[in-house]
Amino acid sequence: MDNQADGSSPLLVHGGQLNEVAQRYQIPLEKWLDLSTGISPINYPIPAIPENIWQQLPQPNQAMLSAAKNYYGTQNISVTSGSQAVIARLPALYLNHINQPANGIEVWLPEVGYKEHERAWHDAGFTIKNYQHLPTCEVLSRYAIVVVINPNNPTGELQQQQTLTTLLTTLESLSGWLIVDEAFMDVITPSQSLIHLTANKHLFVLRSIGKFFGLAGIRIGFVSAHPSWINKLQQLSSPWEVNGPAQFITEQALKNKVWQVAQQQQLIALSIRLEALLAKTFLPNQDKSNDPSITISGCGLFKTLVHPQATELYQKFCCQGLYVRLCDEKNALRFGIPDQEQYQILAKLLAEHSHS
Ligand SMILES: Cc1ncc(COP(=O)(O)O)c(C=O)c1O
Structure with a gap:
């Protein structure tokens, strides 16, 4: 970690700052697909609060x-x-x-x-x-x-x-x-x-x-x-x-408990679907001929793609209005889990990427 002039660590960027990114890329907020965090896309419904x-x-x-x-x-x-x-x-x-x-x-x-x-x-x-x-x-x-x-x-x-x-x-x-x-x-x-x-x-x-x-x-x-x-x-x-x-x-x-069990199942299903989409896009060969430096890992709340061109991909995705997290080491992109609707948009954007 490189220090600031006073010896303290620099402020860290974690994903989630969509306003700033939207401004940098000059794309209106509502046009973005934001998968930059590891926060579930489905939230516990807010009850009426006395x-x-x-x-x-x-x-x-x-x-x-x-x-x-x-x-x-x-x-x-x-x-x-x-x-x-x-x-x-x-x-x-x-x-x-x-x-x-x-x-x-x-x-x-x-x-x-x-x-x-x-x-x-x-x-x-x-x-x-x-x-x-x-x-x-x-x-x-x-x-x-x-x-x-x-x-x-x-x-x-x-x-x-x-x-x-x-x-x-x-x-x-x-x-x-x-x-x-x-x-x-x-x-x-x-x-x-x-x-x-x-x-x-x-x-x-x-x-x-x-x-x-x-x-x-x-x-x-x-x-x-x-x-x-x-x-x-x-x-x-x-x-x-x-x-x-x-x-x-x-x-x-x-x-x-009922909501928790359903949430668990949904997140697992959505994360498996995301992983399959990332594999189809970045590891398309069924045999062993994929680039060994590209890997996909993660859990039910995010999937991380290690990729030699992570920084270039990050910038390209931002130009398409897709915001994911460029990891601190600049060698990986972390994708938050898309819900059903977001998945369709992501699949389209990744298909455009594959064909470009
Ligand atoms: C591994 C890890 N721990 C802790 C936190 C802090 O989370 P919170 O303060 O929302 O509980 C984060 C936030 O991204 C995290 O990624």
Whole structure:
């Protein structure tokens, strides 16, 4: 990560800034197909929200919290204004608890992955180590922190529960932390979540309401950790951080098992369809003669195309009014999952691309 003049990391671009892109390419907003995020195109339908919830200051919503305990299968859980809010606070929590200079502590982060983790630890002065494969006990030092995004965004790489449980045991013996960002875990079956293990003081699990429930705008997420950490994180947060209407919607969404099962099935079906379309476009040969440097991976909330001409493709697609996410390494494009209607537009645009 290249620093700004004051030593802090640059602001990151994540996809979703359609206004800016539309202006750059001089194409009116309504003409774009926006697949730049990993947010479900189908959202939990917004229920009628009682007037008093809009009117009052937000209060801790016990019904929402018990719905979350039930949905995530743990008692050790606290609501936040998106998992991003927790990512930003974990370095301060660590420094408050450990009497060591930050630069003496190694934080292991995936080389490819949601870069806000790196930004937070880097800006707090920690020593950053990037990994391609999970670090082993031989390379981890005392107080080490390992961040795992599971499944990874954008690669879709999934770590098995057993692998992470072993890593947790190693980090516990080093008095370190394992932080598992499970923002996209809701679409994984069988789940590889570690959330049931958060009675362990060396583990933090982050969950997001934005992706699977398609409600990124309401800014709700959860952190699961030992109750002593939950208390300390609450002290680091500000009053009324999570607004009342968002808590009300989340309560309904977390309770609605029928909707969740249907959502899971739809996202899996739509993502398989997207993958097949990308394969038809970029890996058209049924035999083994496709370019081996082109790959497609991902999960039920996005598909990522690694391609040697990713930057050129990104620009070409933007000129066609198709906005996807050019990954930070500039070697891949991440496609959000199109709904039925968006799929038809995408298929047409990709067919035009194939014939040009
Ligand atoms: C891997 C990952 N974690 C966390 C977040 C933050 O999500 P939110 O703050 O909406 O919960 C994102 C957002 O894109 C993400 O990709």
